[in-house]
Amino acid sequence: MNDSNSIVFAVKDLQKWYPLQQGFIDALLKREKQQFVRAVDGVSFSIRAGEIIGIVGESGSGKTTVGMTALRLYEPTGGTITFMGEDITTHSGDRLQNFRRQAQIIFQNPYESLNPRSTVFESVVEPLRLNKIGTKDEHLERVLQALERAEISPPENFLDRYPHELSGGQRQRLAIARAIVIEPKFLVADEPVSMLDVSIRAGILNLLKQLSQTLETAILYVSHDLSTVRYICDRTMTMYAGKLIELGDTNTVIDEPFHPYTQLLIKAIPEVDPDVKRERVLLEGEVPNLVNPPTGCRFHPRCPFVMDRCRVEEPSLQEVKPKHWAACHLY
Amino acid sequence: MSLLDVRNLEVVYQLRKGLLKAVDNVSFTIEKGEYFGIVGESGSGKSTLARAILRLLPKNGKIANGQIILNGKDITQWSDRQLSTVRWREMSFIPQSAMNALDPVARIGDQILESIQAHENITKEEGYRRAGELFKMVGLDPNRLRDYPHQFSGGMRQRVLIAMSLSLNPDLIVADEPTTALDVIVKDQILDRIDRIQKQLQKSLLLVTHDISVVAENCDKTIVMYGGKIVEYAATGPLLRQAYHPYTLGLKNAFPRLRGPIQELISIPGSPPDLMNAPSGCRFHTRCPFAQERCIEEEPIITEVEPGHYSACHFPELAPEFRERAADGQLWKQARITKNRELQVRKPSV
Numbered sequence: 001m002n003d004s005n006s007i008v009f010a011v012k013d014l015q016k017w018y019p020l021q022q023g024f025i026d027a028l029l030k031r032e033k034q035q036f037v038r039a040v041d042g043v044s045f046s047i048r049a050g051e052i053i054g055i056v057g058e059s060g061s062g063k064t065t066v067g068m069t070a071l072r073l074y075e076p077t078g079g080t081i082t083f084m085g086e087d088i089t090t091h092s093g094d095r096l097q098n099f100r101r102q103a104q105i106i107f108q109n110p111y112e113s114l115n116p117r118s119t120v121f122e123s124v125v126e127p128l129r130l131n132k133i134g135t136k137d138e139h140l141e142r143v144l145q146a147l148e149r150a151e152i153s154p155p156e157n158f159l160d161r162y163p164h165e166l167s168g169g170q171r172q173r174l175a176i177a178r179a180i181v182i183e184p185k186f187l188v189a190d191e192p193v194s195m196l197d198v199s200i201r202a203g204i205l206n207l208l209k210q211l212s213q214t215l216e217t218a219i220l221y222v223s224h225d226l227s228t229v230r231y232i233c234d235r236t237m238t239m240y241a242g243k244l245i246e247l248g249d250t251n252t253v254i255d256e257p258f259h260p261y262t263q264l265l266i267k268a269i270p271e272v273d274p275d276v277k278r279e280r281v282l283l284e285g286e287v288p289n290l291v292n293p294p295t296g297c298r299f300h301p302r303c304p305f306v307m308d309r310c311r312v313e314e315p316s317l318q319e320v321k322p323k324h325w326a327a328c329h330l331y
Numbered sequence: 332m333s334l335l336d337v338r339n340l341e342v343v344y345q346l347r348k349g350l351l352k353a354v355d356n357v358s359f360t361i362e363k364g365e366y367f368g369i370v371g372e373s374g375s376g377k378s379t380l381a382r383a384i385l386r387l388l389p390k391n392g393k394i395a396n397g398q399i400i401l402n403g404k405d406i407t408q409w410s411d412r413q414l415s416t417v418r419w420r421e422m423s424f425i426p427q428s429a430m431n432a433l434d435p436v437a438r439i440g441d442q443i444l445e446s447i448q449a450h451e452n453i454t455k456e457e458g459y460r461r462a463g464e465l466f467k468m469v470g471l472d473p474n475r476l477r478d479y480p481h482q483f484s485g486g487m488r489q490r491v492l493i494a495m496s497l498s499l500n501p502d503l504i505v506a507d508e509p510t511t512a513l514d515v516i517v518k519d520q521i522l523d524r525i526d527r528i529q530k531q532l533q534k535s536l537l538l539v540t541h542d543i544s545v546v547a548e549n550c551d552k553t554i555v556m557y558g559g560k561i562v563e564y565a566a567t568g569p570l571l572r573q574a575y576h577p578y579t580l581g582l583k584n585a586f587p588r589l590r591g592p593i594q595e596l597i598s599i600p601g602s603p604p605d606l607m608n609a610p611s612g613c614r615f616h617t618r619c620p621f622a623q624e625r626c627i628e629e630e631p632i633i634t635e636v637e638p639g640h641y642s643a644c645h646f647p648e649l650a651p652e653f654r655e656r657a658a659d660g661q662l663w664k665q666a667r668i669t670k671n672r673e674l675q676v677r678k679p680s681v
Contacts, residue, residue, distance in 0.1 A: 058514040167602035168373075197372040198541065199618075202585040203598035224515060227587040231596060254589065268519035269589050270544040274568045276590055278548070280523055283516050286484050 008084060008218040009070070009103075009186045010046035015078035016062075016069045017041075020291060037290045039065040041242040042079070044317075047218040049185070052209070054221045054233035054250065056265065060287040061239040067188040067222045071103055072096060083186065101131045104179035108191040110171035114163045114178075120147070121159040124178045133182060142181055149214070150177035151207060169200035176207065183215055190222045205232050226269055230254050238262045241288050241298040244317060248324030258326035261299050297329065305330060332403050333360035334502055334535050335384070335422075340397035342376070342383045351606050353379040353392070355559040363502065364533040366526075368550030368567065370543050370582075374603045376559040381507045381539045385424055386414055402502065419450055423496040425489075425506040425525075432492055433480040439491055440476030447498050465494035469524055486517035493525065497532075504529075505537045510545070522549060543586055547571055555579050558604045558614035561633055565640035575642035575650045577619045580657040597660040613645070620662045621646070621653055 017036035026032045040062040047053050055063040068074045070081060072088070081089045088099050104127070107113040114123055124143045128134055134142060147155035150173040163171055172192060179187060189208060193201040209232045212219050223229055229236055229250065236253040238246040238261065246259040257263045264283045271278045285302040288294050294301050300310040309329050320331040342354035354376040361367050371377040382388050384399055386406060398407045402421055406414065426432045434442055443465065444458035453461075463473035469490040480488060489509060496504050506525065510518040526549055529536045540546060546553050546567060553570050555563040555578065563576040574580045581599040588594070601618040604610055610617045616626040625645055633643040636650070646653075656662055 058516060169602055197603065198543065199372060199581060199585045199599035200602060201598065202587070202596035203600075205587070205596060206598070225587075226515075227589045230589055231587045231593065265515060266589065268516045270519070270522070270542075270548045271590060272544040272547045272571070272583065272586050272588060273591065274547050274571045278590075280519065282520055282523060286486070286517075287514075 006048045007046045008049050009220075010044075010082040011066075011070060011079060012044045012082070013079035014043045014066065014069060014076055014081070015041055016065050016074055017077040035291050038242050038293060039290060040069060041293075043239070043242075043244045044079075045237060045244065045247060046082075047186070047220060049218055050212050050216045051235065052212050052219040052221055052233045054223060054229035054236045055239055056223060056226055056229055056236060057239035058224065058265075058287050060241070060290070062242040062290075063222050063224075063239050064190055066239070067105070067190050067220055070220060071105055071188055072099070073105070097131070101133070101182060102184050103186040103188075104182065104184040105188040105190065106172075106175050106179050106192045109195050110163075110168065110175045111195075113175055114171060116163050119160050119162055120152075120166075120174060123163075123174060124181050127178060127182050131182060143177075146177040146181035147174075149180060149211065150174070151203070152177060167200075168196055169203060172196060172200075172204055173207070176204070176211075180211060180215065180217070184217060186218045186220070187211075188220045188222065191224070192221075193228060194223065194225065201228070208232055226254065226266060238265065241293055242290055243298055243327065245299070245327045246325065247317065248321075248326075252321070252324050258320050258324065258331055259299075259328050260303050260305050260330075262326075297327075333400075334363045334365075334402060335361040335537075336398075336400040337380075337384065338398045338400070340380070340383060340399065341395045342379050342388065342392060343395045344379075344389075345391045345393075346607075348607055352395075352609075353559050353606065354383060356397075357556075357559075357561055358397075359554060359561065359564060361503065361535050361537060363535055366529050366536045366549060366551045367538065368546035368553040369537065369539045369556060370541065370546050370553060371556035372541060372603045374558070374606065375556040377539045377541075377556050378507055379559075380556070381505050381537065384537070385418075385422065385505055387424070415450070419446060419499040419501060421501050422503040422505065423499070423501040425492050425496045425504060425509045427508040427511055433488060435480050438477050438479060439483070443476075443491075443495055443498055446495055450499055461498070462494070465497055468497065468528060469494045470520075484517075486513055486521060489513060489517075489521050490524065493521070493528070497528065497534075501534070503535045503537065505539070507539045508541070509538070511540070511542075525549075543571075543582055555582070558609060559606055560614060560643065561641070562615065562644070563640075563642045564633070565637075569637070569640055573637075573640075573650075574654065575636050575640065575647050576615075576644045577621050577653055577657065578615045580653060581618075581663070584657060594658075595660050597658075597663050600663055613643070620657070620665065621649070 016039050018039055020035040022032055043066055057063045069076050080087055083099055121143055124146055125139050128139055144155045152158050152173050193204050205228060211217055221233055233250045236250040237244055240261050246262045267281045283302055296312045297310040297315050300306045315327045315329050317325045317327045320326050338358050340354055340357045344351045344353055369377045383394055394407055398405050440459055440462050443462040447458050462476055466473045471490050510521050550567050553567045554561050557578050563579045584597040587596055599618050604614050612628050613626040613631050616622040631643045631645045633641050636642045636647040
């Protein structure tokens with residue numbers, strides 16, 4: 001597992017900047033400099049086969065953009081994307097198609113991500129057809145296998161049903177079946193359980209965990225919910241305002257976080273056990289504007305430990321303890 | 332006399348397919364100064380219950396049975412005109428989405444002023460002064476009263492709605508998922524603010540949420556709803572420590588925790604019931620690992636199992652055993668296998 005050969009997917013200095021709209025005349029006369037929303041600004045990480053890595057952060061932190069850019073669903077502004085040792089950042093046509101044949105995504109809302117007019121079979125077989133994988137005879141077999149793996153059982157009974165005949169949990173399982181039918185090496189799961197009821201969430205989380213093991217899939221799990229991240233992720237990253245600010249094994253990031261933001265994020269999560277009293281620490285302010293992000297450390301305007309240095313110098317990600325990185329001048 | 336007394340409440344929606352009973356025979360009381368939570372999954376009837384109490388049901392919904400008694404007045408059948416004498420003054424509302432609840436083209440201060448002036452005859456200066464005090468109470472800068480909603484962030488808008496709900500000093504505030512649309516940190520700020528105001532002003536609060544941890548940390552008493560019915564109702568501590576109903580046990584075991592040892596998450600098999608074809612007997616029997624013949628045939632009545640602790644399960648005496656066995660994930664999985672077959676017999680299309 002620790003062998004660098006088993007690295008399935010990696011990004012280096014990934015950037016995604018969105019150009020800000022400006023008035024037509026301004027653009028024509030170049031009166032104003034083009035401004036950008038720096039949604040993702042220099043993010044690097046790698047994922048091994050069978051590993052689940054989580055990205056947490058508030059809305060606007062750039063976590064979803066990382067997931068989308070990683071799959072080349074958004075075009076990166078800068079940086080490199082490596083898949084199975086090959087730089088795919090600028091691939092197009094057949095070569096991009098070849099990458100997409102091995103990388104899949106599951107979205108947050110199974111009510112919107114499935115075609116309501118496609119039956120279960122049609123939905124799941126589509127990735128095989130699009131990617132020209134297998135023969136027609138093999139298709140049925142693979143669809144049944146994917147449904148079985150997604151724990152939609154018995155799969156035969158579901159083939160001709162439509163999404164509206166399924167419950168929320170079953171729909172998300174269908175979305176998972178569709179994603180795993182091509183046995184991807186890399187899977188992005190963007191808030192896959194946040195729309196589901198608590199009683200159903202656990203099943204989906206257990207399923208993802210199991211799939212990463214049986215299929216050796218590398219999973220990038222994007223979520224705002226640290227408690228689900230703690231449950232399924234081997235490693236966890238925290239993002240703040242487009243920057244990766246902490247990365248390490250999930251238990252160390254959650255039990256002994258280094259970055260003040262991660263610490264506050266963890267303290268903000270309520271506790272279900274009435275016997276555990278949580279100390280409430282309130283973080284003032286809001287996620288900064290990403291057009292003109294704060295100088296130095298982007299968290300400095302809200303940080304309780306802010307120093308002069310934080311206002312001018314941007315901290316880089318440092319290995320504070322073995323395999324635990326944080327971007328903070330305190331360390 | 333209780334501040335709010337809900338008796339045998341039944342709420343139905345008229346749908347094209349027929350009548351849907353969203354809230355079924357619900358009774359409870361809220362005393363002055365109590366912080367009350369209602370938890371449930373989607374379709375449990377929790378929001379419908381809140382809206383029925385506020386008499387804010389959509390057009391196709393109506394109270395079919397039962398009574399809502401607020402401060403000794405039975406408001407169940409009151410007209411809008413009659414209701415306007417109690418709305419805001421005796422009970423108010425914090426809605427879920429602050430984005431939709433505010434008028435985008437009116438200044439925030441004017442909107443608060445308007446809601447006060449609808450009920451009281453006060454000058455603009457006096458209204459703005461009071462709005463300023465409310466702003467301070469919810470942690471907003473009174474200088475921003477003249478701002479428009481778009482100049483506020485999501486969390487700040489939610490604070491505005493809390494300020495508004497307090498503007499006429501009501502006894503009861505009903506909050507329907509007030510933090511669901513917000514981020515973790517902002518959510519924590521808002522819940523902390525609500526908690527402090529509740530304690531400081533001794534308001535009664537009814538908080539509707541799907542998040543059991545929010546209830547665990549904030550509410551004095553908790554109602555657990557399932558399929559339109561109350562399945563368990565007690566002081567929050569005992570409810571979470573010593574649950575009697577298998578659904579409450581399942582809900583707790585399905586909830587991922589951030590502190591303490593990592594435990595296996597156990598999902599409750601199946602999904603919440605379709606109320607157009609509600610299961611017979613106990614509505615949870617299709618997902619319950621402890622279900623027996625009796626549960627399929629006979630509907631359990633909510634009874635007091637311990638002083639102040641109510642549960643609607645046929646087997647309160649087996650609760651200690653249930654609590655132990657519910658921690659076994661295998662048990663819940665087996666429940667699914669048998670129950671699926673049963674479901675298929677009853678409803679071939681699902």
